[in-house]
Amino acid sequence: MAQLWGGRFTGSINELAWNFNASITFDKRFLEVDVRGSKAHASMLAKQGIISEEEKEQIVNGLDSILQDVIDGKLEITTKYEDIHSFLEANLIDRIGDAGKKVHTGRSRNDQVALDMRLYARGEVEHMSELLRNMLNCLNGIMKDNLDTYMPGFTHLQKAQPVTLAHHIGAYYEMFKRDLLRMKDIYNRMNYCPLGAGALAGTTYPLDREYTAELLDFFGPTLNSMDSVSDRDYLIEFMSALSTIMMHLSRFSEEVIIWNSNEYRFVTIDDAYSTGSSIMPQKKNPDIAELVRGKTGRVYGDLMSLLTTMKGIPLAYNKDMQEDKEAFFDAVDNTSNCLTLFTDMLATIKFNKSAMEKSAMMGFTNATDAADYLVNKGMPFRDAHSVIGKLVLYCIDKNCSIDELAIDELKSFSEMFDSDIYNAISLETCVNKRLTIGAPSPDAMKKVISINEEFIKNYSLK
Template identity: 85%
Template structure:
């Protein structure tokens, strides 16, 4: 057992207690961050003449060699060590001797792990932004190709009014665009360096925390040493944002599942993202969409776990905070995999445009426009609403659409109907005449597509 704190103790720790306390099994993920932070700390110590340039050189080269050997499989991170910090320091001392014993000068594991988590989370925020950008590009491509692909719009899962596929998918573009902007906000707030805060009260060594922050690409140092080592707000924000991403993916998954059903047949999912049944040979199941929907609850659980861990912790660092890692890692891995797979599935999705248009035609989605037609002819809207309601009931009995009725039949409901009603309630007219900002007409959608294309070109994290 290799630890950094044995001097105070005369007895050995219980083996079960050691394993319970150790975090090496999961914080080994921090190896690169710990190396990077230790190199920056050593560079700052040398600048401040706390260690010599030669010692800094030995430390830096030793850290690089450890990282290289682990990546090459020559050095194994084992449970012999309590955590990634003790693994790195013990191996550094083995390689460079007394110089390695100085790497921890002016530093605590508290600010060390706070730095590692912040560096790791920052990298994952950037990676998540890239995945969201890929999703937005995919959605925009679908929008560009489908400004005149008619389909029913829904409320309460009931056919409501005709829209286009571009308009429907555009709603998800807005959702994921907000998700991308949340990543930018999170990165802005989290991008301050806790290294140099020590255990909780700083240090008497003349550290240059601004320089350390600069070396690690932070905006600057954190301004309160107690908050520096006990803050996990940025992680909670990140998991909350990932939960929102997953909620959006889950909603979209639900729609893909419905659209893939035999009753709708709006989409065909590529074989690469479907599975079959062990007993029913005809089945092609939307398993990826269903798993994304299911894993959403898992990410929610990770967020709640972290919130619950943090809710009763007094200042400053407490061992409870070790529980932040596994929840964060799981949420990040799950959301990353779901977003990657869903985007790939979406990119290969085939839309059955004829079925979409036919569904819009048979769902009385033009009923509101038929009422508006009567209003334009002079009928009060509430009366028009009642007339079209009776007309729809008549069509349900006859198993036909409003468009299928002859003009004489329409006139039996109102003399205001004339031959121009057929053009007024066609899908094209119903969609094309909706010209307000945010509406589904091709003219408006093309402007929105231009705005979104410019957003993607200009966006910087």
């Protein structure tokens, strides 16, 4: 058992207690950021004259060699070590001797862990931003290709008014756009360096925390040493944003699942993102969309786990906080996988435009426009609403759409109907006359698509 402590103890720790306390099985993914942080710390120590330049070079080269050996499979990270920090320090001392014992000067494992988590989380924010950018590019491409793909818009899962696929997809664009903007907010709040905070009260060594922060691309050092090591609100904020991303993915998945059903047939999912049945040969199941929907609850659970862990911890560091890692890693891994797979599935999906248009026609989505037609002829809206309601009931009995009725049939409900009604309630007219920004007409959508392209072009996380 390799540990960074022991001088205070005369007996050995219980093996079960050791395993319960250890974090090497999951914090080993901190290897690269721990190396980076330790190299920066050593460079700062040398700059301040706390260690020599020669010792710094030994430390830096030793850390690089350990990292490379792990990558090459020459060195294994095992449960012999308590955590990734003891693994690195023990192997560094084995390789370079006494100089390796100086790498921890002016540093506590508390601020070392806090630094690793910030560096790792920052990298995940950057990665999530790229995945969201990919999603937005995919969505904008679908919008550009479907400005005149008519489909029903829904409320309460009931067909409501005609829209276009571009307009419907544009709603998800706005959701994921806000998700991307949340990444920028999180980055700006979390990007401060806790290294140098010590266990909780700083250190008597003359550290240059601004220099360390600069080496690690932080905006600057954190300003309270107790807060630096004892809070994980930036993780909670990030995981909350991940939960929101998953909520948006889950809603989208639900629609893909519905659209893929035999009753709708709006989409055909590529074989690469579908599975079959072990007993029913005709089945083609939307498993990826269903799994994305299912994993949403898991990410929610990760967020609740960390919130619950943090809610009763007094200042400063407590071992409870070791529980931040597995929940965070799980949330990041699942959201990343779901976002990647869903974007790839969406990029290969085929939209059945004729089925969408037929569904809009048969769903009386133009009923509101028919009422507006009568209003424009001089009928009070409430009376027009009643006339069209009766007309819809008549069409349901005949199993036809309003457009399919003869003019004499229409006039039996109101003499105000004339031959221009057919153009007034065509899907094209219903959509195209909605010209305000944010509405589904092609002219309005083209403006939005242009805004989207500028947003992606100019977006920067930093």
